[in-house]
Amino acid sequence: MAQLNINGKSVTVDVEDDTPLLWVLREQVGLTGTKYGCGIGQCGACTVQLDGAALRSCVMPVAAVTPQQKVTTIEGLGAEQPHPLQLAWAELDVAQCGYCQSGMLMAAAALLAQNPDPSEAQIRSEISNICRCGTYARVLAGIQLAARRMRASAPAHSAPAARN
Structure with a gap:
């Protein structure tokens, strides 16, 4: 059990x-x-x-x-509303056959949760999933697009209150 x-x-x-x-x-x-x-x-x-x-x-x-x-799991990613990665994937037509894409999305979401502004080298290092269709350039572009959008929509940190 x-x-x-x-x-x-x-x-x-x-x-x-x-x-x-x-x-x-x-x-x-x-x-x-x-x-x-x-x-x-x-x-x-x-x-x-x-x-x-x-x-x-x-x-x-x-x-x-x-x-x-x-x-x-992929079913839980963006369950209430699509995750920015899912939106970027659709917009950029990242998937070809789609078989590996749930794993790619889960790995990418974990990366962006840990590092909201990864470099290209960090993305290539962290996302070690294999895509038989070879959509790596679109995967990279999708992660970068989602990262930009997530950073742009993140609440800005407010300035500390002034002391009297």
């Missing part, structure tokens, strides 16, 4: 402790947006977030995830 917090909801599943989180999400919970790619944590199609950090779910045993940790 495993109790998980997935996209803000508590879920209990009856699986073996060594079952990869990917299969729990897809087969037990029915969240099929997270994709199986290589099964060895290399391609990134299975990327989800665990407490905001990008994670390859195909190599993460479900027993390693505690009920206090928050798992976010």
